[in-house]
Each structure stands twice: as C-alpha cells, then as structure tokens.
Amino acid sequence: MEDDSLMKSTLRTLVIVAFSLGLIVPSSARADYFGKIEPRLIQVVDGKRGDYKKPSTSPKYTAIYFSAHWCPPCRAFTPKLVEWYQEFKGKHDNFELVFASSDKSEEAQIEYMTETKMPWPAMKFGTSKDPNVKKYAASGIPYLVLIDENGKDLTGEKDNEWQAPQGVLTKIEEIVGGKK
Numbered sequence: 208m209e210d211d212s213l214m215k216s217t218l219r220t221l222v223i224v225a226f227s228l229g230l231i232v233p234s235s236a237r238a239d240y241f242g243k244i245e246p247r248l249i250q251v252v253d254g255k256r257g258d259y260k261k262p263s264t265s266p267k268y269t270a271i272y273f274s275a276h277w278c279p280p281c282r283a284f285t286p287k288l289v290e291w292y293q294e295f296k297g298k299h300d301n302f303e304l305v306f307a308s309s310d311k312s313e314e315a316q317i318e319y320m321t322e323t324k325m326p327w328p329a330m331k332f333g334t335s336k337d338p339n340v341k342k343y344a345a346s347g348i349p350y351l352v353l354i355d356e357n358g359k360d361l362t363g364e365k366d367n368e369w370q371a372p373q374g375v376l377t378k379i380e381e382i383v384g385g386k387k
Contacts, residue, residue, distance in 0.1 A: 240358045241303060243266040243339050248328040251320040256313075259336045260311065261327045265356070267301040268383050271343055272327075272372070273335070273350040275309035276319035283370055288351075291335040291376055292327060295383075302383045303327065307335035309348055345369040353379050 248259035272288065274281040292304055307331035308316040313332035320329060330340060343352045343360055344367065351372035353362040362378045364370050 215359075228299045234293055239265045240339075240354050240356050241269045243335070243358075244269070244330065246304065246377070247331050247334040248257060250328050251317055251325065254321040257319055266303040267356050267377075268299075268303075268355045268361075270302070270304045270375075270379060271307050271352050272304060273307045273309060273344050274319075275348060276315045276322075277310065278348050281325075282319075282323075284349045285319075285325070286373070288376075289307050295380070296326075299383050304380075305330060307340055307344070308332060310341065331368065341349065344369065346370065351375040351379075353382060 242265045245261060245265070247258070248282050249337055250257050261307070274285060276282070288304075296302065296304070298301055303308045304327040306320065306325055306327060308319070308329060310316040310319060316329065319325075330337070335341065335344075339358070343354060343363065344350065345363075346367070347350075347369040349372050350369060351362075352360055352367075353377065360367075362375050
C-alpha cells in the first residue's frame with residue numbers, strides 16, 4: 208500500500224515536471240505556425256495597405272507564395288492562383304495562403320497585389336526574410352509551399368529545390384482536402 212502511494216506521488220511529480228519543461232503538451236494546446244507569422248501580415252484592399260484581420264482560429268495549413276512584381280513567370284502564374292484560391296478557400300477554413308514578396312519596395316509589393324487582386328494576406332514588406340518564413344524559400348520564384356501548424360513543410364522538395372507552383376496546388380488539394 209505504501210509503495211503504491213509512493214509510486215502515485217512520484218508519477219504525479221514527474222508529470223508536473225514534464226508539463227513545466229514543455230515535454231508534455233495538453234491535447235487542447237495545438238501548435239500554431241500561422242500565429243507566429245500573423246503579427247507581420249497585412250491586407251491590401253482597393254490598392255491600400257491595411258491591417259490584417261485575424262481569424263477567430265488559426266488555420267491548420269498555411270501556404271506561402273514567394274513571388275514578385277518584377278518576375279514575368281510570377282505575373283503569369285498569380286492570376287491562376289487568385290482564381291484557384293477564390294474557389295478553394297471557401298471550402299477550406301483550415302487553410303490560408305500568405306504572400307511573401309521578393310519585390311524591391313513596398314510600393315511595388317502593393318501595386319502587384321492590387322493589379323492581380325490578391326485576396327490573401329501578405330507579409331509586411333521586408334519581413335519575408337524572417338527565419339520562420341525564409342527557411343521555406345527556394346532558389347527561384349514563383350514558389351509555393353504548404354506548411355502545417357507545427358511548421359512542417361508538407362510539399363517542398365529536398366533542400367527546398369524549386370518546383371512548379373501548379374504542381375504544388377495539386378498537392379495542397381490532396382493534403383488539405385483530405386485526399387492524401
């Protein structure tokens with residue numbers, strides 16, 4: 208009986224220590240990659256930069272779109288991405304797309320977002336170099352990558368090798384849509 212009491216007390220102490228060290232996380236506490244980048248997001252509406260309106264819950268999946276106004280392949284792909292997003296986003300509340308600009312100025316970034324009617328949020332100009340974002344970038348643009356709530360890259364190639372964004376859209380549909 209005494210051994211049983213000692214064992215329960217020891218187990219309780221171990222659990223408390225594990226929680227305090229972050230070794231055990233309650234199931235209600237979900238990791239939040241989007242929450243890490245959310246303070247650095249903006250929204251462009253009618254050609255004007257504004258604050259990003261935080262959703263009530265962070266999405267489980269975040270796609271980062273590395274692109275720039277000066278990049279012809281980006282300018283060719285972005286309208287297709289806008290069309291895809293408008294159809295896809297309405298069916299998937301657990302998903303958000305974020306623009307990470309490689310533009311040379313904030314004015315160019317906002318002009319690009321306005322011209323292409325990007326409906327998704329963007330990293331504030333210059334913050335795409337944030338380690339929480341830059342580590343997912345490839346050597347070329349346009350580049351699209353899907354990240355889960357834990358910050359795990361779900362669609363990138365080994366060593367962030369560039370891949371066509373159109374192919375990544377198919378992967379996003381499979382993963383976020385639950386087909387994979």
